[in-house]
Structures are given as C-alpha cells and as structure tokens.
Amino acid sequence: MTPASPDPAGRAAALADAAVTGDRRALARLLTAVETASAVGEAAVRILHTRAGHAHVVGVTGAPGSGKSTLVNAMLRELRARGRSVAVVAVDPSSPISGGALLGDRVRMQEHAADPDVFIRSMAARGHAGGLAATTDTAVIVLDAAGFDVIVVETVGTGQSEVEIAAAADTTLVLEAPEMGDEVQAIKAGLLEVADIVVVSKGDRPGAGRTANLLRTMLGPVEPADAPEAADAEPEATSGPPARPPRRVPEVLITTGATGAGVAPLVDSLERRRARIEERPVTEARVRRAATMVWSIVSERVRADLASRERAAETWALVRAVAAHEIDPYAAADALLATRDATARRDEEG
Numbered sequence: 408m409t410p411a412s413p414d415p416a417g418r419a420a421a422l423a424d425a426a427v428t429g430d431r432r433a434l435a436r437l438l439t440a441v442e443t444a445s446a447v448g449e450a451a452v453r454i455l456h457t458r459a460g461h462a463h464v465v466g467v468t469g470a471p472g473s474g475k476s477t478l479v480n481a482m483l484r485e486l487r488a489r490g491r492s493v494a495v496v497a498v499d500p501s502s503p504i505s506g507g508a509l510l511g512d513r514v515r516m517q518e519h520a521a522d523p524d525v526f527i528r529s530m531a532a533r534g535h536a537g538g539l540a541a542t543t544d545t546a547v548i549v550l551d552a553a554g555f556d557v558i559v560v561e562t563v564g565t566g567q568s569e570v571e572i573a574a575a576a577d578t579t580l581v582l583e584a585p586e587m588g589d590e591v592q593a594i595k596a597g598l599l600e601v602a603d604i605v606v607v608s609k610g611d612r613p614g615a616g617r618t619a620n621l622l623r624t625m626l627g628p629v630e631p632a633d634a635p636e637a638a639d640a641e642p643e644a645t646s647g648p649p650a651r652p653p654r655r656v657p658e659v660l661i662t663t664g665a666t667g668a669g670v671a672p673l674v675d676s677l678e679r680r681r682a683r684i685e686e687r688p689v690t691e692a693r694v695r696r697a698a699t700m701v702w703s704i705v706s707e708r709v710r711a712d713l714a715s716r717e718r719a720a721e722t723w724a725l726v727r728a729v730a731a732h733e734i735d736p737y738a739a740a741d742a743l744l745a746t747r748d749a750t751a752r753r754d755e756e757g
C-alpha cells in the first residue's frame with residue numbers, strides 16, 4: 408500500500424492521469440476510492456467527469472440464475488471480436504465480496520486476464536457509503552473516462568435499487584430464462600418496464616421460442632429493427648427537466664449464452680443503439696441519470712451539513728421533537744432548512 412497522501416486532490420489527479428493512460432492498477436484504486444465515497448473518489452470524479460460520456464452503458468438484469476453472467480461473458484467475446492474495449496461492473500447486492508455468487512466473475516476474470524481491453528470489477532453492496540446507485544454511477548464515470556467503449560453493469564433484479572441501477576444505463580437488457588409454465592419472472596420483479604431489449608436466455612432449452620412469443624404478445628406489436636427510437640421523434644430539449652419519452656416496445660431476442668448463439672444479433676442491436684447515442688449524446692435517459700446524481704449529492708450535502716458538529720445539537724433536538732410527536736416531520740425539515748438558509752445568508756454577508 409502506498410501511504411495516503413495528505414492531499415486528496417493531488418492523489419486523485421495522479422491516479423486519474425495514470426488510469427486514463429491505461430494503468431489498470433490505478434484504475435482499480437480509483438474505483439475503490441469511489442466505492443468508499445472517499446475524498447479521493449470525489450476529487451477523481453471532479454477531474455474525470457468531463458472526459459466521460461463516450462461509453463455505451465449497458466445494464467443487464469434478471470432474476471438470479473437467469474443466465475446473466477454467462478451471457479455477459481458471451482457478449483464480452485463478441486464485443487472484443489469487434490474491437491470494442493469492455494468494462495464489466497458486476498453488482499451483487501446480496502453478498503459480500505468474498506461470496507460464492509461472484510464465482511462467474513472470477514471465471515471471466517481468468518479468461519480475460521491477459522486482455523488489456525477488458526476490465527472486470529465486482530461490487531458488493533454491503534456497507535457502501537452514498538448508496539449503491541450513487542456508487543455505480545460514479546464507477547461508470549471513472550470507467551468511461553478511462554476509455555472503455557462499452558460498460559456493462561450486471562445486477563441481480565431482485566429489488567428496486569437493482570432495477571434502478573440497471574435502468575440508469577443507456578440500454579437495459581432484461582433476461583428471462585424459458586419456463587415451462589406461463590410464469591414470467593421479469594414481470595413479477597417489475598423488470599419489463601425498464602427493458603430496452605428483452606433477452607430470452609438459455610435458448611437451447613425447450614420452451615425458449617414459446618417464452619419469446621409470450622413476451623412479444625405481452626409487450627405489444629413488433630417493430631422493425633431499424634425503427635427510430637421513440638426519443639428521436641421528440642424535439643431536442645436544451646433546458647428544463649427531461650421529457651418522459653413515450654415507451655418504445657422493447658425487442659425480444661433469444662440468446663444462448665452457453666454457446667454464443669444469438670449473441671451477434673444482440674450486439675448488432677447494441678451497436679445500432681450506440682450509433683444513435685453518438686449522433687445525439689445528451690439523451691433524455693442521460694439527463695435523468697445526471698439529475699439523479701445531482702439530487703443525491705445535494706441531499707447528501709444538506710444532510711451532512713445539518714448533522715455537522717456545529718448544527719448537531721439543534722438538528723437532533725428537532726428530530727427528537729418529531730419522535731416525541733411534539734412537531735411533525737415536515738415542520739422539522741422546514742425549520743432545519745430555514746435556519747440553514749439564514750446561516751448561509753449571514754456567511755455571505757460576512
């Protein structure tokens with residue numbers, strides 16, 4: 408371990424310089440810094456954010472065991488064959504980093520260990536400061552600035568936060584393994600709503616075609632593969648909040664991660680989406696992602712300020728008054744924000 412520099416900005420600058428020129432150890436260190444929400448991590452994002460925005464961020468989600476890791480590995484091979492550099496962030500919300508659930512990642516890491524254009528990172532959710540979504544967003548910024556063409560964020564679609572992580576991508580793949588019955592796991596988890604592409608995985612299994620047809624019927628009429636994005640039809644907004652684009656019916660594709668069958672058409676579809684984003688990079692999805700990041704920083708800053716040593720007594724007195732049902736929580740929040748504004752004005756006036 409290098410001893411921590413007393414100057415986080417200087418240390419972040421050194422790591423960022425090294426990471427963008429291909430130093431994978433520096434990149435790994437930066438990711439640790441953003442994961443632990445350290446001062447170095449924040450400084451690194453400040454340096455790197457303006458260099459990012461070129462990667463196609465692809466979220467991959469689906470129930471545990473639906474074949475995500477196997478498919479991501481097959482996508483990795485196909486993307487590499489096409490000359491794309493790829494970073495994979497495997498988010499495991501349930502298990503600590505040493506857990507067996509990340510075995511698939513270790514297999515991948517071994518296979519691509521010698522390839523400098525592949526970078527694989529597992530993130531366990533437990534104990535992360537700033538929330539998993541915030542951590543994933545900042546990790547993506549760092550990897551994007553480091554020059555990866557594609558960043559795959561693989562996450563288990565079991566809870567709302569994982570769904571949000573996947574949906575924060577430019578393109579979201581939702582996996583559904585063929586079932587014998589009419590049960591569609593992705594519906595139960597609320598995943599279909601965030602899908603840009605629905606992938607029936609394990610295409611070698613009986614019932615894959617049937618599952619695909621079931622999904623197509625549920626999702627609505629098939630559109631030609633080269634139909635423009637619904638978002639493309641909108642006038643380009645340059646100010647104001649993002650428009651909710653009319654929901655485009657997701658494509659349904661069948662893949663067999665185990666053999667690679669169907670993966671080339673999937674990557675073709677990803678490349679078409681990438682080309683559209685390159686034409687107009689400030690997509691409404693990206694504006695939403697930026698808004699989420701900014702709001703979370705604002706609320707975290709306000710909260711940290713109110714809980715700071717100088718204000719802690721006043722803040723906790725109000726919180727206790729809420730617990731005692733002497734005042735309501737909205738009144739407490741209003742009072743805290745009002746005193747904060749007053750202090751800020753006093754500070755400004757000197």
Ligand SMILES: Nc1nc2c(ncn2[C@@H]2O[C@H](COP(=O)(O)OP(=O)(O)O)[C@@H](O)[C@H]2O)c(=O)[nH]1
Nearest residue numbers: 471472473474475476477511609610663664665
């Ligand atoms: N038959 C078949 N099995 C698969 C395929 N892809 C994955 N599996 C199996 O499904 C299980 C879960 O796969 P995995 O990729 O780890 O799923 P994850 O939990 O969604 O990441 C493993 O036993 C895989 O071997 C496939 O294309 N065909």
Ligand SMILES: [Mg+2]
Nearest residue numbers: 475476477511
């Ligand atoms: Mg997996």
